[in-house]
Amino acid sequence: MTTTALKARKEFGKTLASDIAHRLRNEIVTCQLKPNESLKFDALRLSFGASFTTLREALTLLAAEGLVVAEEQRGYKVAPVTLEDLHDLTHARILIEVDLMRRSIEKGDDDWEIRVISSLHRLARIEERAPEDYASNTEWKAAHRQFHEALVSASGSPTLLAVRNSLFDRAERYRNLSAMFRPHPRDKAGEHRALMQAAIGRNADQACNLIASHIQTTSNNVAKYASGVISAG
Amino acid sequence: MTTTALKARKEFGKTLASDIAHRLRNEIVTCQLKPNESLKFDALRLSFGASFTTLREALTLLAAEGLVVAEEQRGYKVAPVTLEDLHDLTHARILIEVDLMRRSIEKGDDDWEIRVISSLHRLARIEERAPEDYASNTEWKAAHRQFHEALVSASGSPTLLAVRNSLFDRAERYRNLSAMFRPHPRDKAGEHRALMQAAIGRNADQACNLIASHIQTTSNNVAKYASGVISAG
């Protein structure tokens, strides 16, 4: 009932465009906006309450991240999901995440160890509280993201970290898609704990192997359970 | 004198925004727009003849590529050049280019071999014609880019290729900067020929070593000759 209602529109960024990009990104990753769905300006204007220009800027940003594709003069649409894209994405993620992991383990200081341990702890607590299908839990997803982010956070490579974040979003969309059709979520708790132990124990080779197979296994499961809704590619 | 004058404005893309992004990218990479230079809308509007909105879209695109940085509510500026950034960039380029090279050699077909051989041939011809300081030659730069692009063009990884292209632009800016202060360009002809031979000969290990040291050596030279104009980082 106060003036916060107006300001509340800008939750995540200082500018309206970056805020809308954030909201759009979320809707695409969670598949509220479905793959291949065309993003018409009139419709977007209605649901996001912003002008053509502002929306256009947000879409440009998401196109650069690979969540949206732009067909010039023919508008924007949510990026399609294909098996080919999933494989491409998985390969890129493993390459980059393994490199970042190794360097993080080399360079990580006390604060890094604390970030890794505490983010895993938070993740475990959430899993305790909601043992059944935590994978569709928003809180779990945020904690999961933060744990993986913490692992590579000491790598000191802004360029690769930025790419990594973008790929993580694209992968999360596939995970969400798969979760819709999967009877039970795979139990990753053990894998996460092993990752933490290898990282903190400065066992770089083991940590890199673990993260690579963690990503690969997740991807294989996505391909298995979501193959029905994923285009042939 | 015909109506082409109007259409000529759009040389590179179908939309004006993508065309302006292309032109801006070129001016930044060639350092006509200097590192750290602030990109005021009024000034840009004058030199590019487009409206706020269109320019904003182009800048958003270049910010995603890392050639421009956006400070919210305080406009855009050309991305700074620092030794730290150069190192970060070099590391990322080696990681990605080596991976793409190996996969290109695995998968490359006859057409790939032809692309590699013919693009090297063109590069060599240009070097013959203009032996002195071809590095500042626009034609040479385009051919150089195409040769390196050809080498990795069979990798079949759209995601990593897109990142690679973006990193190549950022690196080229550093090369151009260094060229301004370097007495003679390093002779890369031998390295390029060796790269081609290793790739076509399907000697993946050797080709990967060559491309890694090619990138690293270039980066070291940039650091050496351009250190005066690069911020400490």
Add this chain to the structure above:
DNA sequence: ATGATACATATTTTCGAAAATATGTAAAAT
């Protein structure tokens, strides 16, 4: 019936003005 052409509609793209925000300057207070 089929394909081509012209027209009407839908949609994207671009523009310049208006609003919001930051920056700079001068007067007032301590």
Add this chain to the structure above:
DNA sequence: ATTTTACATATTTTCGAAAATATGTATCAT
């Protein structure tokens, strides 16, 4: 002299209308 406040200016950000482009429909010729 230094900080604070108020005001004026410069700059970015956002908007909705107008232009450009694509898509769909009906008409005509073959």
